[in-house]
Every structure is written in C-alpha cells, then in structure tokens.
Amino acid sequence: MEKSSSGSEFLNGFKIPKYVLESNSKSDGENVSDVPECPVLVFINSKSGGQLGGNLLVTYRQLLNDCQVFDVGEEAPDKVLRRIYVNLETHKRNGDEFAIKIQEKLRIIVAGGDGTAGWLLGVVSDLKLAHPPPIATVPLGTGNNLPFAFGWGKKNPGTDPRAVELFLRQVKGAKEMKIDSWHLLMRMKIPKGGPLDPIAPLELPHSLHSFGRVSETNELNMDGFHTFRGGFWNYFSMGMDAEVSYAFHSERKLHPEKFKNQLVNQSTYAKLGWSQGWFSPSLSQDSARNIAKFAKVMIMKNHGDQWEELFLPPGIKSIVCLNLPSFSGGFNPWGTPSRWKHNKFTPPFVDDGHIEIVGFTSAWHGLVLLAPKGHGTRLAQANRIKFLFHKGAIDQTYMRIDGEPWKQPLPSDDDTVMVEISHLGQVNILATKECRSKSMHNPLTPRAQEDEGVDSDEETLEEEFRKFGAADTFKLPEEIDISHLS
Secondary structure, rough: OOOOHHHHHHOOOOOOOOOOOOOOOOOOOOOOOOOOOOOOEEEEEEOOOOOOHHHHHHHHHHHHHHHHHHHEEOOOOHHHHHHHHHHHHHHHHOOOOHHHHHHHHOOOEEEEEEHHHHHHHHHHHHHHHOOOOOOOEEOOOOHHHHHHOOOOOOOOOOOOOOHHHHHHHHHHOOOEEEEEEEEEEEEOEEEOOOOOOOOOOOOOOOOHHOOOOOOOOOOOOOOOOOEEEEEOOEEEEHHHHHHHHHHHHHHHHOHHHHHOOOOHHHHHHHHHHOOOOOOHHHHHHHHOOOHHOOOEEEEEEEOOOOEEEEEOOOOOEEEEEEEOOEEEEOOOOOOOOOOOOOOOOOOOOOOOOOEEEEEEEEEHHHHHHHOOOOOOEEEEEEEEEEEEOOOOOOOEEEEEEEEEEEEEEEOOOOOOOOEEEEEEEEEEEEEEOOOOEEEEEEEOOOOOOOOOOHHHOOOOOOOOOOOOOOOOOOOOOOOHHHHHOO
C-alpha cells in the first residue's frame, strides 16, 4: 500500500541517507537537500517480546531506510556505532555540512528488554563522545523499568506502522535528561581447587556482556583473585528477588515457547516467587537467607567520606540499590520521604550522584509497594556501597543488575567475595511528559541539561575504571582523533 504524501513527509524527518552511514556508499541519486529534523538510529532485539521484536524490526525497516535499523542479534551495537562514527568523522573532515548536522541531531531508539537498553547505554557511555546521542527506549521486555521511568510506558507496544509512527512522534518531542551511571566491581579469591566462575552455566544476557573478567594486565586485577566489572543504570539487587528472577530466566531458557507474551511472563514470575517460599510468613522463612548472616555492608555517603558499616535490620533477605524510580515492573521501593518526618533521607533524583538502598524481608513485604505511599525499608543513600560476603550457612546467593540475574557462589572458607558499587558518570536519555524520574536541577519536570562534563571529584578515577567494557570492540583507526568526535 502506498504511503500518503503527508506520511512520507513526516517520515522523511527521521530518515538518514545511506551514504552518511556507510563508507562505500555515495550520495548519487539520494535527495539530501533537507537535513532531517530528527534523524534516528534504531536498534531492535528481534527475540524480545515473543514475536513482537521481529515484527517491529520489519515495520521500522519498512518505514525508514534499512541502513539505519539494526537487529542486535545480527550485529553488536558497538560494532555498528564504530562503523557509523568513523564514517561521520570522515565526512566531517571532508567538510560535509549535511553529515555534520545529522550527527548533531542524531537520536537513538532501542527496542528490547531492560538488558538490551542497558547494553546500548553502556556502549554509548564507553565511546566517550563529546556529544553522545540521547536514547529512547521501547518497552519490549517483561519488566520494562527503564522505559517506564522516563515516560515511555511499560506495556509492549503495537508493531503496526501507525503505532511506530506515533512512537517516532514522541521521540521527536522528547526532552533530553541526564542520569547517573554506576560501576560495579566484583573480586574473589581464586580457590585452591581451580577457578571459580560467578556466572551460572547459562549464556550471558545482553546487559551482562560488559560484566566480564578483567584481563591479567588490567590494573584492577590482583594476584590470586578473579576480578570482574560491569555497570548499571537502574538497579543492582541481591537475595530473594534476584533468586526468583534467576528461576524465571532459567525456565525461559529451557522452554522459550512458554514465554510468548508479557501477561504470561508476569504470571509465571509471580508463581515462581510463591513456589520458592518468598510469600511465606517471615518467621517461617529460613533465617540463613538473612543477608546479615553472610554479608557485611559498607557505605560511603559522599565522595571522599570514610567508609562506615550499614546496619541491616533483622530479617532483611533482599537489598536493592536503586538509581531510578522503577523496579519490578514500575514500583518505586524508595518512595518519596517526607522532609519533615525523615529528614535524614531525601527524595530520589536520577542525577545527584547518590543511590538509594532499600531492604525487604519477604515478598509480602514487597506488596507494600502496591499502596499509594508504600515503600521498602529505607537503609541509606550513598555515593558508594561495598558488600563483603563471607562463609555462611548457605553456599550461594543470587544477584542481578537491571533485570539480568546470576547465581553467585559464596566463600567456603575464610575468604571474602567483594562487590563494590560506585558512581561512574552520566549519560543522556530521552524523556516524555509522562516521565517519573526527577532531576535535582529541576525536580518537577524533566528538561534538557547542558553538557557539564565529569564532576571534579570523579577525575581521580583511572580511565579503565571509568569504562563499562560494553564497547570493547570499539577501536578507532589511528588516523582519527576521538577527541574531535562530536
């Protein structure tokens, strides 16, 4: 069916000519007279949302140029962006004003679960561009916490041309917003019996390929220890919630045919939580799973402060370190503390360099989030947090970052497993008028913020520490200076 002239004119505002993105293409025959108002690159996980991901890929390629729509399962985003930015830099050096304006206006759309969105955020963060493109997230997963936090909704979208055009219209009108990013470092002693791998024998989910073992030559590496690192934007959690998530991902891995739509996925998730005993009364639950039984938690409230031990109330079986006001499908575990009643805590901001730390005793405790002002047990707000795991009555616990879980073995002797979370930097994201996240610069509504660079107290971090590792393959040719990219 032919598109109407008005529809074609609207879509032209998002299309990028092939020659701009591909080095072996020329502008011959392409209409490049008018710079598109909102040029976009689209990354889609075709395996997300059952059949929705694949259908969405077809629709975007139908409406836009094939060269600007990518399936992350076919080619990794870091390789795609490397190729595109090298080509853009070449055009810039040749004085191509059209390509320069494309780069200035460029926005990214990512469609998938929170793991896929985190993957793109990590890649863009690692590229260290002077003006990184802001990112809009399509809710194509089960929880969809990232899209929901910035007003993109949490229900899986329509995949027909009309629905896609509506989303593109939202992208065009969205405002840029800065959010904090967080670095995660995990270190454990190499056991006498051989290497200990904290990753379960499942394929690494998308958001975790930045969570890899650092090389022996990396300065973060220590003799006699395995060192891993990664990053996140939404949350790190450990304990009961991560265990249920791990069971869900394992089941989906074994029986993908049973997980074809969002409603069925959410129902299965709840049943797994019930079957594993997390809905049992707190008094009847195994106290060995209390985090205080096998971990010590340290916090640094502000950069440069002294480390102090965090008191964990009895019965805490799950801890969530939360950056965004969206967890487990849109709940806000921190809530909004009253400035009068809880003056040691503040409302959560996504760009203040602090992370909110919340505890839960059981799944029943988690149900308080259904109440209008419900929240978990507020433990602290900090710039850095450190978990020191020691030998306990259980031999493993569960962890997850941005919805992607793994099974973590605990020490069997006097050794310690260390997980440290620290503020890394900031990245640009796109927010609609329905955005739930708040900026400390403008607590009421999201607004575009000027690039302010890295805070001075972050300058002391070594360059390798300041990377997620998601763009390991991003290597610019020697003749191109990365500092000139914009």
